[in-house]
Amino acid sequence: MSERAEEDTVSYEIENRIAWVKFNRPEKRNCMSPKLNRQMLRVLDKLEYDDTVGVLVLTGEGTAWSAGMDLKEYFRETEAQGLAGTRGAQREAYTWWKRLRWFQKPTIAMVNGWCFGGGYGPLYACDLAYAAEDAQFGLSEVNWGILPGGGATKVAFELMPFRKAMYHAMLGENLTGAQAAEEGLVNEALPADKLKARVTEVATKLLEKNPWTLKATKDAMRRVGEMTYENAEDYLIRAQEALNFFDGEARKEGMKQFLDDKTYKPGLGSYDTSKQKS
Ligand code: COA
Numbered sequence: 001m002s003e004r005a006e007e008d009t010v011s012y013e014i015e016n017r018i019a020w021v022k023f024n025r026p027e028k029r030n031c032m033s034p035k036l037n038r039q040m041l042r043v044l045d046k047l048e049y050d051d052t053v054g055v056l057v058l059t060g061e062g063t064a065w066s067a068g069m070d071l072k073e074y075f076r077e078t079e080a081q082g083l084a085g086t087r088g089a090q091r092e093a094y095t096w097w098k099r100l101r102w103f104q105k106p107t108i109a110m111v112n113g114w115c116f117g118g119g120y121g122p123l124y125a126c127d128l129a130y131a132a133e134d135a136q137f138g139l140s141e142v143n144w145g146i147l148p149g150g151g152a153t154k155v156a157f158e159l160m161p162f163r164k165a166m167y168h169a170m171l172g173e174n175l176t177g178a179q180a181a182e183e184g185l186v187n188e189a190l191p192a193d194k195l196k197a198r199v200t201e202v203a204t205k206l207l208e209k210n211p212w213t214l215k216a217t218k219d220a221m222r223r224v225g226e227m228t229y230e231n232a233e234d235y236l237i238r239a240q241e242a243l244n245f246f247d248g249e250a251r252k253e254g255m256k257q258f259l260d261d262k263t264y265k266p267g268l269g270s271y272d273t274s275k276q277k278s
Pocket of ligand 1: 031072
């Protein structure tokens with residue numbers, strides 16, 4: 001096919017408050033070009049504060065989730081423009097991954113196929129991740145002569161046991177979705193034909209929970225990793241107090257429905273957020 005227009009490199013649809021966002025370069029196995037990186041940022045911008053969206057799912061069109069960075073358009077063609085070209089392309093990629101890491105809504109990676117190298121950036125950026133059992137995950141960088149950059153080494157270190165991460169990065173061998181689940185890269189692996197149903201189920205459960213609480217929780221989980229216990233304890237007190245400022249009624253309603261109304265048990269499920277005063 002002729003060159004895909006920038007706005008066609010990402011597609012999305014919103015269904016029952018779930019935004020299904022797709023890498024949309026199946027003919028190039030959804031590898032990330034500067035065009036795709038720019039378009040993805042526009043799409044995230046559009047969806048982040050859209051009231052019709054409660055959860056974002058990132059998946060891929062065709063046989064790939066994402067085959068990582070585009071060796072031609074992201075590496076070779078930008079390097080030909082000198083350092084400014086390289087740094088500009090890096091900035092475009094890293095900006096949307098960062099935006100996704102701190103996205104206002106819960107995010108889920110639904111890894112339907114190939115997931116390589118630079119793809120680990122958005123994989124880690126998503127709060128949760130589900131994969132088809134036969135998806136393939138690889139730090140293929142060593143196979144073509146670079147180190148796993150763009151955060152990929154850090155992602156492997158954060159998510160995988162150390163020896164497994166080291167082997168994964170040094171050998172350039174792929175893991176199936178099932179192995180990726182065992183080694184911590186994703187929450188769960190499922191047969192491909194069950195993947196979307198499971199992701200929809202998880203997304204639907206998230207939609208029933210208090211959105212302010214979810215944002216505070218996911219940010220806290222990412223932040224505490226590099227804090228001492230004392231600092232984490234203090235940060236979490238401050239984060240809860242900030243949350244009270246935005247969403248002061250949540251705890252009171254949650255306590256009331258348990259202690260007074262006796263309509264639910266927090267150990268067994270969520271309070272009814274629809275009854276909460278804003
Ligand atoms: N960069 C640039 N082009 C890529 C690409 C990438 N990361 N991944 C796939 N493509 C292109 C191929 O060059 C090919 O283009 P063409 O049709 O113009 O020849 C097209 O996408 C289809 O790829 P192909 O290799 O024929 O598909 P496949 O299904 O047989 O294999 C992969 C899929 C993912 C195993 C293989 O494409 C691959 O190894 N890609 C590179 C993965 C990688 O190392 N990424 C890390 C980058 S940091």
